[in-house]
Amino acid sequence: MSQTTLPPVEKTQPVSAPGGSISDRSRAERKLGWMLAGPAFVVMLLVTAYPIVQAVYYSLFNYRLTDPENRSFEGLGNYWVILTDGVWWQSILVTVIITVVTVSVELVAGFALALVMAKALSSIRPVVRAAILIPYAVITVVSAFAWQFAFRIDTGFVNSWFAWLPGVSDTTDWFGGQASSLFVICLAEIWKTTPFISLLLLAGLAQVPEVLQEAAKVDGATWWQRMWRVTIPNMKAAIMVALLFRTLDAFRVFDSIFIMTAGANNTESVSFLAYRQTISRVEIGLGSAVSVLLFLAVVLIAFTFIKGFRVDLAQARGER
Amino acid sequence: MASTLAACGGGGSDSGTPTLTWYINPDSGGQATIAERCSEDSDGAYRIEVAQLPRDSPAQREQLIRRLAANDESIDLMSLDVVFPPEFAQAGFLAPVPEDVAQEVTEGVFQGAVDSATWNDELIAVPFWANTQLLWYRKSVAEAAGLDMSQPVTWDQLIEAAESQDKLLSAQGRRSESLMVWFNALLESAGGQYIEESGESPESIQFGLTTPEAKRASEVMAAVANSSAVGPGFTTASEDTSASEFESDDAGFMVNWPFVYAQAQSKVEAGTLDQSVPDDYGWALYPAVDEGTPSAPPLGGIDIAVSAFSRNVDLAYEAVTCIVQDENQAEYMVTNGNPASSIAVYDDPEVQEAYPMADTIRESLELAASRPLTAYYSEVLGCFLREFHPPGSVNDQTGERTETLTQAVLTGEQLL
Numbered sequence A: 001m002s003q004t005t006l007p008p009v010e011k012t013q014p015v016s017a018p019g020g021s022i023s024d025r026s027r028a029e030r031k032l033g034w035m036l037a038g039p040a041f042v043v044m045l046l047v048t049a050y051p052i053v054q055a056v057y058y059s060l061f062n063y064r065l066t067d068p069e070n071r072s073f074e075g076l077g078n079y080w081v082i083l084t085d086g087v088w089w090q091s092i093l094v095t096v097i098i099t100v101v102t103v104s105v106e107l108v109a110g111f112a113l114a115l116v117m118a119k120a121l122s123s124i125r126p127v128v129r130a131a132i133l134i135p136y137a138v139i140t141v142v143s144a145f146a147w148q149f150a151f152r153i154d155t156g157f158v159n160s161w162f163a164w165l166p167g168v169s170d171t172t173d174w175f176g177g178q179a180s181s182l183f184v185i186c187l188a189e190i191w192k193t194t195p196f197i198s199l200l201l202l203a204g205l206a207q208v209p210e211v212l213q214e215a216a217k218v219d220g221a222t223w224w225q226r227m228w229r230v231t232i233p234n235m236k237a238a239i240m241v242a243l244l245f246r247t248l249d250a251f252r253v254f255d256s257i258f259i260m261t262a263g264a265n266n267t268e269s270v271s272f273l274a275y276r277q278t279i280s281r282v283e284i285g286l287g288s289a290v291s292v293l294l295f296l297a298v299v300l301i302a303f304t305f306i307k308g309f310r311v312d313l314a315q316a317r318g319e320r
Numbered sequence B: 001m002a003s004t005l006a007a008c009g010g011g012g013s014d015s016g017t018p019t020l021t022w023y024i025n026p027d028s029g030g031q032a033t034i035a036e037r038c039s040e041d042s043d044g045a046y047r048i049e050v051a052q053l054p055r056d057s058p059a060q061r062e063q064l065i066r067r068l069a070a071n072d073e074s075i076d077l078m079s080l081d082v083v084f085p086p087e088f089a090q091a092g093f094l095a096p097v098p099e100d101v102a103q104e105v106t107e108g109v110f111q112g113a114v115d116s117a118t119w120n121d122e123l124i125a126v127p128f129w130a131n132t133q134l135l136w137y138r139k140s141v142a143e144a145a146g147l148d149m150s151q152p153v154t155w156d157q158l159i160e161a162a163e164s165q166d167k168l169l170s171a172q173g174r175r176s177e178s179l180m181v182w183f184n185a186l187l188e189s190a191g192g193q194y195i196e197e198s199g200e201s202p203e204s205i206q207f208g209l210t211t212p213e214a215k216r217a218s219e220v221m222a223a224v225a226n227s228s229a230v231g232p233g234f235t236t237a238s239e240d241t242s243a244s245e246f247e248s249d250d251a252g253f254m255v256n257w258p259f260v261y262a263q264a265q266s267k268v269e270a271g272t273l274d275q276s277v278p279d280d281y282g283w284a285l286y287p288a289v290d291e292g293t294p295s296a297p298p299l300g301g302i303d304i305a306v307s308a309f310s311r312n313v314d315l316a317y318e319a320v321t322c323i324v325q326d327e328n329q330a331e332y333m334v335t336n337g338n339p340a341s342s343i344a345v346y347d348d349p350e351v352q353e354a355y356p357m358a359d360t361i362r363e364s365l366e367l368a369a370s371r372p373l374t375a376y377y378s379e380v381l382g383c384f385l386r387e388f389h390p391p392g393s394v395n396d397q398t399g400e401r402t403e404t405l406t407q408a409v410l411t412g413e414q415l416l
Helices: A002-015 A019-058 A077-083 A086-119 A125-137 A140-151 A178-207 A210-218 A223-234 A236-251 A255-260 A270-280 A284-308 B002-009 B030-041 B057-069 B085-090 B099-106 B111-116 B139-145 B155-165 B177-190 B212-226 B239-247 B259-270 B313-323 B326-336 B343-347 B349-354 B358-367 B377-388 B398-410
Strands: B019-024 B047-052 B077-081 B126-132 B134-138 B168-170 B195-197 B251-256 B281-284 B299-306
Touching: A019 A284, A077 A284, A086 A125, A086 A178, A086 A236, A086 A270, A086 A284, A125 A178, A140 A178, A140 A255, A178 A236, A178 A255, A210 A223, A223 A236, A236 A284, A255 A270, A270 A284, A270 B057, A270 B377, B019 B030, B019 B313, B030 B047, B030 B313, B030 B326, B057 B077, B057 B085, B077 B313, B085 B299, B085 B377, B099 B126, B099 B313, B111 B126, B111 B299, B111 B358, B126 B313, B126 B326, B126 B358, B134 B139, B134 B358, B139 B155, B139 B251, B139 B281, B155 B168, B155 B212, B155 B251, B168 B239, B177 B212, B177 B377, B212 B398, B239 B251, B239 B259, B251 B259, B259 B281, B299 B313, B326 B343, B326 B349, B343 B349, B343 B358, B377 B398
Parallel strands: B019 B047, B019 B077, B168 B251
Antiparallel strands: B077 B299, B126 B299, B134 B251, B134 B281
16 A cells, blocks of 8 residues: 555655645545455454464363363463474475475466466467366365376276376375375366466566567577566566465365375375364364464465565555 | 255144254165154154255264254254264263163164163163174185185185185275274174273273284284285275275175165166176175184164254154154165164065065174274274274284374374
8 A cells, every 4th residue: 555655745745845734644544544444454353363363262271172161271281292293293294295396386387377378369368268277266175076086096097098107007096105195186286276376477477568578689688588587587576476375375285185085194284184183073272273383384484475585465466 | 955844744734843953964865754754743743854964974973063062952863873972972962861762762772783872871872773794705706715605704714715716805994984993893803892991081991902802803904904805995995995896807705884785786777787796796794803703793873862952852852763663764774775773674574675685784783893982982083093094004013002192192192
């Protein structure tokens, strides 16, 4: 918001208007802004802040849903139990692997698709865009089932279609081991969310001024040089935002694992761990503590991106 | 679906009829039919509406437990998988069964089914149907292997027979409830018990996993999983996987619930399976661990429980006694394929006709052993699966590790 209002303020300064009137005006503007955004802000507080605070509160108790009478205050005991348990670190490892693999592959593939969408002939552009976006429109659980059916040893076609690949045969049990299970899970995630990244990157591509490209061409830059020195630096903000959103998403991966392996063979993610403690075991205290830790991890990622890489969300929206 | 039923069932009665809501596990419509019939028979005393729960039983439990923890009054009757009533009872979610009802609904019912619905010496739920696994075999394969199926067989014999004929021995190695079903049957057959003493508090539960019997059961489990007689996807094989393996040309032996027979028949009717396949199906009692040990087949099924938060507990119990009547159980068995918990039903001519193996099922249910009864079943199962899956890695240390883990998890010292 502040960036959009900056230019007019700068313009008015040379007129040497008294400072007080500006601050009055900006105060009125600010007040109006609060009145307009206020209701939404209150709703946000109710639906997000309240559950978060409640989870933090519950995480300090030993509290089982089926045994409310024996609820007892544990302090940080739940956190100690979690952080000293190998299961937690195993799920962190799995989550990080899935996040790093899917996000990096998606970034490259998404960029390629964005280029295709941007450069496609205008006559076929709508078709190309629709085709690329279809996976993103599929519900995650449905896509997880589809990939599971494809790779399963009894109903799947992958084993017979790809039997020519080394290591694949009729008897390959994809969901029988950790590495192969994670491979299929990552593949499903990549297939499903690459369109999201490519959509964000397409918006970024459109922001790169054509004049810069032309100037580079005149200077004799090759396609590759233009890509590296003109296009990519100019869409850095869009890339960072795409990475941020996808990393946050990928870190909370749940549906695909739930459907495909149900956490078997050490394929459990942090969200899955939280789900099992809270929903299956009805250990509200322990589960809340896992959720709070997951929340902190997500905050840390967001903070690192925004501060560490100086991602400016407003810039990505083309406001500056 | 519920509204259609309400319209049918309540057709003849006035609008003041109290409505009971029965949360059912998905089936082929049998429970809805029974609900309709009992509503009519009640002469306007009550009307039963059914509401469907999710497909798999852990998800059914999750939904019910969350609702009941919030004192949801909209639940009157619940179809509960036999492993869950103790947890619900311990939490105070179940209305006590009146003395006269308890007497009526346990008469002529398989002891195993009654035991699994009993907690702290009191009946807490009403046995509705009782499932059990049989040993299914291809007559041609057993004959070629020279295995006499009229006598009790052991797992070792099955492995040997299947390997010698290059055929499959199908069991459920998936990381799910079915692995517990299998292990518990092995353990009970060896003479052990998963839980030797179940106490009120988690600390007081005594496990029986370090006994020689448990070691023998683990040994058999690993021997099956590591034999060349199991399919390539054994660690992810479910009941459905086994059923389709058993319909294939590689089929030899299989342990599974009776639905496999009805499934093969319906495939024949649909034209996707040759009649010669189910004709080759043979059945016998669940295999024993060793020669001379008894067969201890798994016990499954559904109990009907009444919620403590129901506004019509008395009417609900009236409805339950109607639902579990022999005629209803018999029809449910014939139309939906779920074996009755009442012994007399197996003499019903229609049941005998639909199930050539009805007598074997009855015999199996008489021997059947229930899974560990505990208010912490989900935890017990979760710890078991963490150590015992994949079944091929099970050794004589696995039981001890599972015991330690379960104790730590139940006392809140470890995550699950």
